[in-house]
Amino acid sequence: MSVSVVWLTFFVLSVFVGIEVISKVSSTLHTPLMSGANAIHGIILLGAVLVTGTTDNTFALIVGLIAIVLASVNMVGGFVVTDRMLQMFVRKKPKADAATQTPGDTK
Amino acid sequence: MSVSVVWLTFFVLSVFVGIEVISKVSSTLHTPLMSGANAIHGIILLGAVLVTGTTDNTFALIVGLIAIVLASVNMVGGFVVTDRMLQMFVRKKPKADAATQTPGDTK
Amino acid sequence: MIAPTWVQLVFLACGVCFILALKGLSGPKTARNGNLIGAAGAVIAVAVPFFYKPDGVDHLHHVPLILAAIAIGTAGGVYGARKVQMTQMPQMVALFNGVGGGAAALVALLELHEHGDLFDWFPLAATAFTIVVGSVSFAGSVITFAKLQELMTSRPVVFPGLPVIFGGSFIAAAVLSVMLVNQPHLWIGVVLALLGLVVGVLLVMPVGGADVPIVISLLNAFTGLTVAAGGYVLSNTVLLIGGTLVGASGTFLTLLMANAMGRSVANILFGALKGGSTLGGGEASDRPVKSAGPEDVAIMLNYAERIIIVPGYGLAVAQAQHSLRELVDVLSERGAKVDYAIHPVAGRMPGHMNVLLAEAQVPYEQLKEMDEINGDFKDADVVLVVGANDVVNPAAKTTPGAPIYGMPILNADEAKQVVFLKRSMRPGFAGIENELLFEPNTTLLFGDAKDTMSKLLNAVKAL
Amino acid sequence: MIAPTWVQLVFLACGVCFILALKGLSGPKTARNGNLIGAAGAVIAVAVPFFYKPDGVDHLHHVPLILAAIAIGTAGGVYGARKVQMTQMPQMVALFNGVGGGAAALVALLELHEHGDLFDWFPLAATAFTIVVGSVSFAGSVITFAKLQELMTSRPVVFPGLPVIFGGSFIAAAVLSVMLVNQPHLWIGVVLALLGLVVGVLLVMPVGGADVPIVISLLNAFTGLTVAAGGYVLSNTVLLIGGTLVGASGTFLTLLMANAMGRSVANILFGALKGGSTLGGGEASDRPVKSAGPEDVAIMLNYAERIIIVPGYGLAVAQAQHSLRELVDVLSERGAKVDYAIHPVAGRMPGHMNVLLAEAQVPYEQLKEMDEINGDFKDADVVLVVGANDVVNPAAKTTPGAPIYGMPILNADEAKQVVFLKRSMRPGFAGIENELLFEPNTTLLFGDAKDTMSKLLNAVKAL
Numbered sequence A, B: 001m002s003v004s005v006v007w008l009t010f011f012v013l014s015v016f017v018g019i020e021v022i023s024k025v026s027s028t029l030h031t032p033l034m035s036g037a038n039a040i041h042g043i044i045l046l047g048a049v050l051v052t053g054t055t056d057n058t059f060a061l062i063v064g065l066i067a068i069v070l071a072s073v074n075m076v077g078g079f080v081v082t083d084r085m086l087q088m089f090v091r092k093k094p095k096a097d098a099a100t101q102t103p104g105d106t107k
Numbered sequence C, D: 001m002i003a004p005t006w007v008q009l010v011f012l013a014c015g016v017c018f019i020l021a022l023k024g025l026s027g028p029k030t031a032r033n034g035n036l037i038g039a040a041g042a043v044i045a046v047a048v049p050f051f052y053k054p055d056g057v058d059h060l061h062h063v064p065l066i067l068a069a070i071a072i073g074t075a076g077g078v079y080g081a082r083k084v085q086m087t088q089m090p091q092m093v094a095l096f097n098g099v100g101g102g103a104a105a106l107v108a109l110l111e112l113h114e115h116g117d118l119f120d121w122f123p124l125a126a127t128a129f130t131i132v133v134g135s136v137s138f139a140g141s142v143i144t145f146a147k148l149q150e151l152m153t154s155r156p157v158v159f160p161g162l163p164v165i166f167g168g169s170f171i172a173a174a175v176l177s178v179m180l181v182n183q184p185h186l187w188i189g190v191v192l193a194l195l196g197l198v199v200g201v202l203l204v205m206p207v208g209g210a211d212v213p214i215v216i217s218l219l220n221a222f223t224g225l226t227v228a229a230g231g232y233v234l235s236n237t238v239l240l241i242g243g244t245l246v247g248a249s250g251t252f253l254t255l256l257m258a259n260a261m262g263r264s265v266a267n268i269l270f271g272a273l274k275g276g277s278t279l280g281g282g283e284a285s286d287r288p289v290k291s292a293g294p295e296d297v298a299i300m301l302n303y304a305e306r307i308i309i310v311p312g313y314g315l316a317v318a319q320a321q322h323s324l325r326e327l328v329d330v331l332s333e334r335g336a337k338v339d340y341a342i343h344p345v346a347g348r349m350p351g352h353m354n355v356l357l358a359e360a361q362v363p364y365e366q367l368k369e370m371d372e373i374n375g376d377f378k379d380a381d382v383v384l385v386v387g388a389n390d391v392v393n394p395a396a397k398t399t400p401g402a403p404i405y406g407m408p409i410l411n412a413d414e415a416k417q418v419v420f421l422k423r424s425m426r427p428g429f430a431g432i433e434n435e436l437l438f439e440p441n442t443t444l445l446f447g448d449a450k451d452t453m454s455k456l457l458n459a460v461k462a463l
C-alpha cells in the first residue's frame, strides 16, 4: 500500500474512534473533556523534541526550544488542570443523607 | 513504518471503532445487528474472487469457486435477511392511537 | 498484492461503509439504511477486482466461472433469506455465518497453496489461524443449525472422553500451526482444517438448551476475526477492516447477550463439561394445576384494568402474534392499560421477540423492556403469558443449579392473576419445570396459541 | 524518520492510551483515571526519543537544553494549572490550547527549514496547513483569553473593512500555501504564520458575548488537526492518532455545545459580521422592580415546600457556592424539597457549573439537568436565581433577534415566586435585558452573592 493511503486510513479510523468514543458524554463533563482533549494535543511536544534534537542549526535550535516550552505548558498544564477539575467529581462519595452533612470546608 | 505495524495499527483502531460504534445498541436490535454484522464478514467473497481469479491450477480453481459460492450465500443472504427483519421495524409509523387501528393484515 | 492507489482508496471507502453500517444498525431509525450502506460497500468492493489488474496478472482470470459462482451463491442466499420464517431467524444466521467461515478457511488454504512458500512467519501464522478458526466456525454453525432446527436434540451432548478429545484436538491444532509456520506445506493446512471441523463440532455439542444463540454470536465474531486475518494475508484493507469490525463488535455483543442471560460465556461453553447443572428435567409433570376455558379467561381480562402480556417463543411458533395484537387492541379500546413485557432473551435470540411483534405491527411504544416494566407487575391485575416459560420461571431466582439460575426474569409471579397459554405441561427451552404453573393464582389455558388466542379474542369480543 | 519496530509499537500503545483517555473522560466514574491514562501515554511517548537513534543521528542532540526547556514548560504549566480559579477555567483552557497550536506551527516551520526540500507535495501541503492553522489557533486563543479575562471588551468587535481584510488574508494564505507546495522556501512559511496570526485575531474579534467558549472548543479541535497534520509530516503515528482524536472529538463537541445553546457554529462565528443582532444593550435599565431584604426572602423560603435553585456565573464569581450549599442543607433539613437546575451553558463553559458546585461538595443527585427539571418549575414555590441571568431570560423564547434567541432556557418564569440574587440591574453575558426581572412575582435581593447569601443563611437559621 502506498504510504499516503496508509496515513489516510489511520486518519479516517481515528476520526471514527474520536467521535464515537465521546458521543455518550453528558453535558456535565463537557468542560473536563475539552480540557483533557486539549492536554492530549500537547503531544506535539514529542514532535518538538524530535525536531529540536536532530538539528544542528542554532536558529532552528532556539525556535525548537521555544516550541518545547510552549508544548510542555500545553501538555503538562492540561493534564494537571483536568485532574484538578475531576478531583472534585470524585470526592463526593454517596452520603447517607446530604441534608445531615456537616457544613464544614467552606474555604 | 514496517508493514506489520501498519496492519496492527489498522487492526487496533478497527477494534475500537467496532466496539464503540455498537456500544449504544438496545437489546431490541441485537438480532438484526448480529445478522447485519454476519453479512459484513461475507466480504470474504472479495478475497475468494481475488484468489480464484489469479490462479491457473484447476484444483485451486474448483476450491475457489466453492469458496465464492459459500461467500456469496453469506454476503447476499445476510444483507437480504437483515433488510427483511428491519423492514418490520420501519413499517410502524406513529399512529394517532394504537387502539383505534384497523386490525387488518393478520396474515 | 500491490493494488493501484485508486483501488486502495475505493477499498478504504468500502471499509467506511461498513463502519457506517454498524453505526446505523445500532439505532432503530437508521438501522435499515445502515444495512443498505453496508450492502453497497460490499457490492462495490467485490466489483473492484473486475476492473484492475490484480497481482501482476494482466486481468482477472476465469471471469465467467466466477460470475456464475457468484450468481449461484446469490440465488441461494436470496432464496433462503426470503423463505425463512422469522421464528427460524437464528438458524438462518447460524447457517450464513457458517458458510462465511468455511469460505474464509478455503481462501486461506488456496493462498497457502499458491503463495505459501513466499510468506514470512507472521502471514503464515495468520493463515493457520484463518484455516482453523474458519473451520471451527463452519462446523460449529452447522451443529448449531441442527440443534435449533431440531434435526438433533437441543439438550447438551456430553460423553465421557469428550474433554480429552477436545483438548487433544486443540493441542494438535496448535502444534500443526507451528509446523505450518516452519514449512508451508498444503497437507498441513488440510489437516488443520479437519481438526478445526472436529473442534467446532465438539465445541457446540455440549452447549445445551438455552445457550445456543450465544454460541451463534460467538461464532459470528470468530468468522469476523478469520476474515480479518485473511485480509492481512491478502494485504487487503477492506477485508481487514470489515472482519475486525465484526470480530470486535461480535465479541462485545456476545458479552452483552450473555450478560442479559445472567451467565458468563465460559460457563455457557464449558458448563456442561463440568457435568450436571445444564441437564434439566424435560418431561411433563403430573402435579395438579388449575386450568380454564377461553370464556373464563375472557371475563378475567374484561374486568382487569392493568394487563401485561409476556410473549415468548411459543407465540412465535404458533404465529399467534396477529391475533394477540388484535386482542390487545380490543382490550385497550375498552379502557384497560395493556403493555407487552419483552424479556431480552424471550424467543430464541436477543431482540428476537421485538422482530416478531414488529412483524405483527405492534406499536413500538407498547413494547416495554424488562427493566422498565418489572416494577409494574405487582400492580397488574392479569399477566397473560403467551408461549413463554423460562422468562417467567422463578427458579432463576430461587433454585441454584438450575440452568437458568441467575438470569434476570420478568416478575410475573408478583401479579394478582397469571394466565399461561401453552399446549401442555412440558417445560421451555431450558428444560426445567416452572413452579409458577402450580401457584394458586395461576390459570392455564391449554392449546396451540394460535387457536386459543382466536377463541379468546372471540370470547372477549362477545362480552 | 524511520523508527525501529519497538518504538513504533510503543507509539501505537501511547495512541491507545489516548483513546482510552477520551473514553474514560466521557463517563463521570472513569473520568479521572482516563485523564491519568492519557497523561501516562503522553509522558511515555515523549520519553521515547531519548532512548533510540532518531533519523540517522547517532543519538538525540542537545539533551540538556531540551530537558531544561521541558522543565521550564512543566513548571509554568503546573503553576498555572494549580493557581487558576475554577471560574477562570475557560481562559486557562484557551491559553493552553493556544500555546499548543503555536508549538505545532513552530514545529512545522522547523521541519520545513530542515527537510522541506526533500518533501513531496502532500507533506508540503500538510506543513502549510499546520503552520496556518496552528497560528490561527494561537492568535485566536490569545484573543479569547483576553476577552474572557476582561483584558478587552467581551462585546463583538467589528469595523467596516473587517470582512474584506479577513477574506483577503484567507485568500493570501491559500495562494501562499500553493506557492509553498511548489517551492519550499522558509520565508513563505514565515509569511504564512503571520497571516495565520492575522486570521486568528480577525476570526475571534467579532465573536461576541455569550459565544466565546464555543470558539475555544473550535480552536481546540483546530489544534488537534494541526497536530495530526504534523504527525503526518513527521511520520509519527502517536501525533497523528492523538491529534486526529482531538480534532474529531473536538469538532463533535463543538457541535454538541452549539446545539445546547440553540445556535449554529457558522452563526456564532460570522453572525456579527452580518451586522446587528449579537449587539445587545449592556446598560442597566431604570424601570421599576420589586426588591426585598434577606429577611423577607428567608420567610418566603421557610414556607416553601418545593424550591429550585438556578445557579449561574455570578455565583461562581462571588464564590458563594459554599454558603449556598449550606442554605440548601438547612432548608432540606426543614423538609423542603430542594434541587439545583443546571443549564448546560450556565457559567462560561458547558458543564462549568457542575465543576463549580462539585467544588462546593454539592451532592451529585441534587444536580438536575435542564431537560430533567424543566417540567418541575410550574410546581415550584420559590425559584432562587443566584448570579444567573441569561439562562432564565424569556427573551430566548419571545424575542427573535436577541443574541440568545432559540437557546433553550430554564422555565423559571413558570414558578410561583422568583428571587434573583444579583448586584445590580446590569444584564448578563449576552448583554441583553431580562424581562423576568420586571415581572410582578419576581423579587430582587441586591448585593454581592457571597454577602447576601450569608445574610440569607443567617436569616433562615434565625427563623
Ligand SMILES: NC(=O)c1ccc[n+]([C@@H]2O[C@H](COP(=O)([O-])OP(=O)(O)OC[C@H]3O[C@@H](n4cnc5c(N)ncnc54)[C@H](OP(=O)(O)O)[C@@H]3O)[C@@H](O)[C@H]2O)c1
Pocket: C209, C210, C211, C212, C213, C214, C257, C261, C311, C312, C313, C314, C315, C317, C318, C344, C345, C346, C347, C348, C349, C350, C351, C352, C386, C387, C388, C389, C390, C391, C392, C421, C422, C423, C424, C425, C426, C427, C428, C429, C430, C447, C448, C449, C450
Ligand atoms: N432470545 C435469546 O437471546 C436466547 C438466547 C439463548 C437462549 N434463549 C432461551 O430461550 C428461552 C426463551 O424463553 P421463552 O420464555 O421465550 O420460551 P420457552 O421458555 O422456550 O417457552 C416457550 C413455551 O412456549 C410453549 N409453546 C411452544 N409452542 C407453542 C404453541 N404452538 N402454542 C402455545 N404454546 C407453545 C411451550 O410450552 P408447550 O410445549 O407446553 O406448548 C413453552 O413452554 C430461554 O430459555 C432463553 O434462555 C434465548
Ligand SMILES: NC(=O)c1ccc[n+]([C@@H]2O[C@H](COP(=O)([O-])OP(=O)(O)OC[C@H]3O[C@@H](n4cnc5c(N)ncnc54)[C@H](OP(=O)(O)O)[C@@H]3O)[C@@H](O)[C@H]2O)c1
Pocket: D209, D210, D211, D212, D213, D214, D257, D261, D311, D312, D313, D314, D315, D317, D318, D344, D345, D346, D347, D348, D349, D350, D351, D352, D386, D387, D388, D389, D390, D391, D392, D421, D422, D423, D424, D425, D426, D427, D428, D429, D430, D447, D448, D449, D450
Ligand atoms: N457555559 C457555556 O458553555 C457557555 C458558552 C458560551 C456562552 N455562555 C454564556 O454564558 C451565559 C451564562 O448564563 P448565566 O445565567 O450563567 O450567567 P449570566 O447571564 O452571565 O449572568 C450572570 C449574572 O450574575 C450576576 N453577578 C455577577 N457577579 C455577581 C456577584 N458577585 N454576585 C451576585 N451576582 C453576580 C450578574 O448580574 P450583576 O452584574 O447585576 O450582579 C449577571 O446577571 C449565557 O449567556 C451563555 O450563553 C455560556
